[in-house]
Amino acid sequence: MTMTEERASTGKTVRRLNRPDPGARSRGGQRFLLVGLVLASMYSLFPVWWLIVASTKDRTGLYQSNGLWFSGGWHLWDNLRQLFTYNDGIFLRWTANSLLYAGVGSLGGTLLALATGYGLARFQFPGRNLVFACVVGSFLIPIALLTLPLYLLFSEIGLVDTPWAMLIPCLINPFSVYLAKVYTEATIPYELLEAARIDGAGELRIFFSIVLRMMTTGGATVFLLAFVNTWNAFFLPLTVLRGEENWTLNLGLYNWSGKRLESGVDLTSLVLTGALLSIVPMAIMMVAMRRYWRTGVTLGALK
Amino acid sequence: MIRSQRWKGAAFTVPFQLGFVFLYLLPIGYAVYQSLYHEQQSGLGLGGATEKFVGLDNYKEGLTDSAFMGSVLRVVLFACVQIPVMLLISLVLALLLDAVTSKVAGRFRILLLVPYMIPGVVAALVWINLYSPDVGPLTPLGEFFGFHWNFFSPSMVWPSIGNLLTWHGIGYNMVIIYSALQGVPRELFEAARLDGASEWRIARSIKVPFVRGALVLTGMLSIIQMLQIFNEPALFRNITPQTVDDSFTPIMIIYNQAFNAGNYHYAATLSVLLALILGVGSFLFYRLTSREVD
Numbered sequence: 163m164t165m166t167e168e169r170a171s172t173g174k175t176v177r178r179l180n181r182p183d184p185g186a187r188s189r190g191g192q193r194f195l196l197v198g199l200v201l202a203s204m205y206s207l208f209p210v211w212w213l214i215v216a217s218t219k220d221r222t223g224l225y226q227s228n229g230l231w232f233s234g235g236w237h238l239w240d241n242l243r244q245l246f247t248y249n250d251g252i253f254l255r256w257t258a259n260s261l262l263y264a265g266v267g268s269l270g271g272t273l274l275a276l277a278t279g280y281g282l283a284r285f286q287f288p289g290r291n292l293v294f295a296c297v298v299g300s301f302l303i304p305i306a307l308l309t310l311p312l313y314l315l316f317s318e319i320g321l322v323d324t325p326w327a328m329l330i331p332c333l334i335n336p337f338s339v340y341l342a343k344v345y346t347e348a349t350i351p352y353e354l355l356e357a358a359r360i361d362g363a364g365e366l367r368i369f370f371s372i373v374l375r376m377m378t379t380g381g382a383t384v385f386l387l388a389f390v391n392t393w394n395a396f397f398l399p400l401t402v403l404r405g406e407e408n409w410t411l412n413l414g415l416y417n418w419s420g421k422r423l424e425s426g427v428d429l430t431s432l433v434l435t436g437a438l439l440s441i442v443p444m445a446i447m448m449v450a451m452r453r454y455w456r457t458g459v460t461l462g463a464l465k
Numbered sequence: 466m467i468r469s470q471r472w473k474g475a476a477f478t479v480p481f482q483l484g485f486v487f488l489y490l491l492p493i494g495y496a497v498y499q500s501l502y503h504e505q506q507s508g509l510g511l512g513g514a515t516e517k518f519v520g521l522d523n524y525k526e527g528l529t530d531s532a533f534m535g536s537v538l539r540v541v542l543f544a545c546v547q548i549p550v551m552l553l554i555s556l557v558l559a560l561l562l563d564a565v566t567s568k569v570a571g572r573f574r575i576l577l578l579v580p581y582m583i584p585g586v587v588a589a590l591v592w593i594n595l596y597s598p599d600v601g602p603l604t605p606l607g608e609f610f611g612f613h614w615n616f617f618s619p620s621m622v623w624p625s626i627g628n629l630l631t632w633h634g635i636g637y638n639m640v641i642i643y644s645a646l647q648g649v650p651r652e653l654f655e656a657a658r659l660d661g662a663s664e665w666r667i668a669r670s671i672k673v674p675f676v677r678g679a680l681v682l683t684g685m686l687s688i689i690q691m692l693q694i695f696n697e698p699a700l701f702r703n704i705t706p707q708t709v710d711d712s713f714t715p716i717m718i719i720y721n722q723a724f725n726a727g728n729y730h731y732a733a734t735l736s737v738l739l740a741l742i743l744g745v746g747s748f749l750f751y752r753l754t755s756r757e758v759d
Contacts, residue, residue: 191664192565195561195564195565196565196569198557198558198561199558199561199562199565199569199573199577202554202558202561202573202577202635203573203576203577205632206576206577206579206580206632206635206636207576207579209580209588209591209592209595209632210579210580210583210591212591212595212602213591216594216600224600225599225600228602228605230602274480274481274484275481277477277478277480277481278477278478278480278481280477281474281475281476281477281478282478284474285470285471285473285474285475285477286471286474287471287472287474287475288475289475290475290478293478293481293482296485296489300485300489302740302743302744302747303489303493303740304692304693304716304736304739304740304743305693305716306693306695306715306716306719306720306736306739307492307493307496307736307737307739307740308488308489308492308493310492310496310719310723310729310732310733310736311491311492311493311495311496311499311733312488312492313723314495314729315491315492315495330484330488331488333484334481334484334485334487334488334489336485336489339481359470365470365473365474365477369477393584394584394585394586396585396586396695396696396699397695397696397716400699401720401724412584412586412587415586415587415590416586416590416699416700416703419590419593419700419703419704420703420704423703423704423706430594430599430600433590433594434590434591434594437587437590437591440584440587441582441583441584441587444582444583444584445582448582
C-alpha cells in the first residue's frame with residue numbers, strides 16, 4: 163500500500179518535470195510545431211526589430227531604404243542628440259514626469275492598498291462588505307465616467323494642469339486593493355497577529371513591522387502592475403494635463419506624431435527614437451521583477 | 466474580536482475610503498447631476514449661460530443620437546470579430562507551447578510576450594508607422610506581391626486597428642491559456658495515447674474543452690470592455706482625421722462633446738449611458754453564464 167502510493171507520487175513529480183514526454187511525438191510533428199512557433203515569434207518581434215532599425219537611420223534613410231535592414235550609416239547617436247535637445251529637451255522633462263507619476267503615484271497607491279487590503283482581510287468591522295463591494299463594483303465603471311467630472315472638480319480646486327492631477331488619482335486604485343486583500347489572505351495567518359497582540363504590539367506596529375515585511379512579494383506585484391498601468395495611461399493625462407511641461411511620455415509622443423498634419427513639421431524620426439526609449443524603463447522593470455510579474459499576470463486574469 | 470480592535474482595523478481602510486468618495490463617488494454623482502441639466506444661453510448670449518433642469522431629456526437625446534448609438538454598435542461589431550480571432554490565435558499558440566518540451570516552451574514564451582511589454586500607445590505609434598506609405602515596410606511589401614493596400618482607408622482602418630490589438634494581446638492571453646492547460650491531468654493524455662488517439666485528437670478533445678469555459682468568459686468580458694476603446698483610434702485620428710472622424714468610438718464622442726463642443730452636460734449624459742450599457746451588458750452576461758453552469 164505504502165509502496166504503490168510512493169510510486170504514484172514519484173511518478174507524478176517526474177512527469178511534471180519533463181512534461182510532456184517527447185518520446186510520444188514524432189520528429190516531424192515536433193518540427194511542424196516549431197515552425198508554427200517561429201512564425202508567431204517573427205510576427206511578435208518584427209515591429210520591435212523595425213523600430214530598432216528605424217532609430218538608427220536619418221531622415222533620408224527612413225524614407226528611402228528598406229525598413230527591415232540597416233542602411234545609410236549609423237545615426238542613432240544623432241537621433242538621440244536631436245531627441246534630447248529638441249524644444250529645450252522637453253523629452254527629458256516628459257520622461258521625468260512619467261517616472262514621477264508612475265513611481266511616486268504607484269508607491270503611495272501600493273502602501274494605501276496594502277493597508278486597505280489588510281484591514282479588509284483581517285478585521286471584522288461594520289461596513290466591511292460594503293467597502294469590498296465598492297472595490298469590485300468600480301472595475302465596471304468606464305474611465306470616461308470618472309475622468310470628465312474629475313476634470314471639472316479638479317479645475318474647481320485649481321489642480322488641473324499640475325502634477326497632483328495625475329498623482330492623486332494614482333493613490334486610489336481599487337484593483338490594487340483587491341490584489342492586496344487576496345495576498346493578505348494567503349500570507350498573513352490570524353495566529354501570528356494574535357501572538358503579536360499578546361506580546362503587546364500595537365496595531366500600527368504590527369502592520370509596519372510584521373505585515374508589510376511579510377507582504378514584500380505581494381506588495382512588489384501590486385506596485386509593478388500599478389507602475390505599468392500609470393506609465394501606459396493616456397486618457398487621464400490627456401484630460402487633466404494641458405501644458406506640455408507637465409505631460410507624460412505617451413502624451414508627448416502623441417502630440418509629436420500629430421505635428422505633421424497640424425503644422426507640417428515632420429517629427430517621425432524623433433517619435434520613433436522616443437518610442438524606442440520609452441520601452442526601456444518598462445522592459446527593465448519587467449525583467450527585474452519577472453518573478454513577481456508572473457504571479458501578477460495570472461492573478462490579473464482573475465479580475 | 467475585541468471591539469476597539471475592530472475599529473482599529475477599520476481605520477486601516479479609512480484613507481482609501483475617503484479617497485474613494487472623492488475620486489469615485491463624488492465624480493459619478495456630479496456626472497449624474499450634470500446629466501439632468503442643460504445649459505441655456507440667455508437672450509442674445511450676452512447675459513451668460515444659465516443652467517436649467519431638464520429631467521431625462523438629455524438621456525432621450527442620447528438614446529436617439531444616431532452618431533452615439535452608431536459608434537456603440539460599430540465598436541461592438543468590431544470586438545465580436547477581433548476578440549475571437551485574437552483568442553483563437555492565443556489558444557493555438559498555447560496548444561503549440563503545451564506540445565513542445567518545456568525548455569523550448571520557456572524560450573518561445575518570452576519571445577511571444579515581448580509585445581505585451583510595450584506600452585499600448587507606443588505599440589499603436591509603431592504600427593501606425595509600419596502601416597505608413599511613406600516610412601513603413603508593409604506598403605512596399607504588398608506591392609511586391611501585387612497588392613496596393615492602403616491601411617488608412619475607410620474599409621481598412623478597423624482591420625488595421627484589429628491587427629494592432631491582436632499583436633499586442635496574443636502573448637498575454639497565450640500565457641493565461643497556457644497556464645490553464647498545465648492544470649490538465651497528464652494521465653489523461655497517456656490514457657488517450659494508449660487508446661490510439663493522435664496528438665491532434667488529444668488537443669481537440671481534451672485540452673480545448675478544458676479551457677473553453679474560461680475562454681468564453683474572458684472573450685465576452687473583453688467584448689464588453691471594448692466599448693471603452695479610445696487610445697488607438699485617437700492615435701489613428703492624428704494621422705488620418707478624414708477616415709477616423711471625431712465620432713468614431715463612444716469615448717471619442719464623449720471627449721469631443723466635453724472639450725471641443727464644450728457641452729459638459731451632454732458629455733456627462735453619454736458617459737452615464739455608456740456606464741449603464743456596460744453594466745447591463747455585464748449583468749446579462751453573468752446571468753447567462755451562471756445559468757449555463759447550473
